[in-house]
Amino acid sequence: MMRGVTAETIRPAPLLTEDNHAFWEAAAAGRLVAQRCADCARFRHPPRPMCPHCHSLAVDLVDLAGTGTIYSFSILHHPTTPFFDYPVLGLLVDLDEGIRLVSNLVGVDPASITDLSLIGRRVTVEFAPTANDMAVPVFRLADGGAR
């Protein structure tokens, strides 16, 4: 069991490592950021300590627009855990800066999804709390959820 989790439904906190903590600390402050190479200016995600394209160690942490397009999704039924309301709507979103995030889609009733037409829809970021007073970026349909 994760420390800090109570009977209420709250997400587990992200696992912090030396290589990823800046992303999660920004998220806890309500900012969606990504690493961009300070030399060749290419974005990368998940974070890593060296640019895989030019081997530069110089990196900028850049605030992102928080907008993107749904690349894929999933409706997670089983198994369930105490940390989420099920089914969970999993999301793979292509951000406008050219990087991809695993996340959740909020504001959509999973039972209303009867086909794959969510793919290609525009989304915008917001933040959901986790245990340990952290937060993670989640996404909502940009048009407010009209289908």
Added chain:
Amino acid sequence: MSPTRLPTWGGRAAITGIGQTEFSRQAGRSELQLASEAIRSALADAGLRAADVDGLVSYTVDPVEETELVRTAGFERVNFSARIPYGGGGSMGTISTAALAIASGAADVVVAYRAIRARSGATRFGGAKLSPAPTSGHGGTTAFQWCMPFGVMTPASWMAFNAVRYMHTYGVTSEDFGRAIVQFREYAAVNPAAWGYEKPITLADHQESRWIVEPCIRLFDCCQETDGSVAVILTSAERARDLPHHPVLVEAGGVASLFEAEIATDHYLPDLAEMAASTVLAESLFGDFGISRDDIDVGLIYDAFTPIFLMQLEGLGFCGKGEAKDFIAEGNLALDGRLPCNTNGGLIGEGYIHGLNLVTEATRQLRGDAINQVPGAEHALVSASRTGIVLGRA
């Protein structure tokens, strides 16, 4: 494009013994004991003694320590040992690495093994991961760090994103997945070692099984979390000729771990509707070793979840992109089809020893004593999406 390579080790090592425990949901004994029992069976099958073994290969995620295994099985001197990354995706790397060790002279008799309590262990293999397992190989990596806080905590949920994108791109449906499973379960139904023994299903049964991840993975699309062990004994092709069984040569083997690839997830590759690693793997298997797809008589293709089976068929080039559903609907996975597949029932029908039980079935096919025997089978492909081998009857 991969650089031109001229591998010289193909065909120089052979599988000469296979062994397994029962496949169950509650082994009631340690992984060390399971591995020891499978190795004991495999050595007896090979006509070799513990003292002949001088090499060990397993998975990075296997819980059986080499030192404990050596002390239990009575190996006298180990000259070569290796562990292969990438979880089940790396499973065929155990066999190709063993073959490489033998071809290079680093070892003479190598045991490849996997022991697992996927069902009765401390955490169920398909269950929700709330903390990185010390031996998972996923410890600090992408699968865990970037998925867990979003409830994407299970292997099925990791692979579902790719599967849904695949369905969207090519118009594949859950029924298309189900047709493959009906065939695998038909094979499993006559395999006494299989979880699915005497339990065939219909397409309607598949469609009525509950969602694990909607709209791509139903209960009957999931492999069986299994307790058990499999061991494979390899030695040189020359030495194998003097042993009891007809040698099964490791004719080809390869690894294709691509930039931005992950373990079990692969969320950051450009096109998730294709199994890019399998395409690169096939370029090697069918390009560098002088073997063609037309030579393959039987396929054992890693089916942790049904969608990745179809995606591998396409990635490996046995049909075009988006055409696996038609290939399957035409009956090509059956014994009289173009590529009989997973004739033991696969990981879904027989059990999940993390892929290594596909090697035992390929070996039985090439020895000619499989339960669902492909008549005259001479070459078998075993694919775990990013690692693969071609085995051939000597």
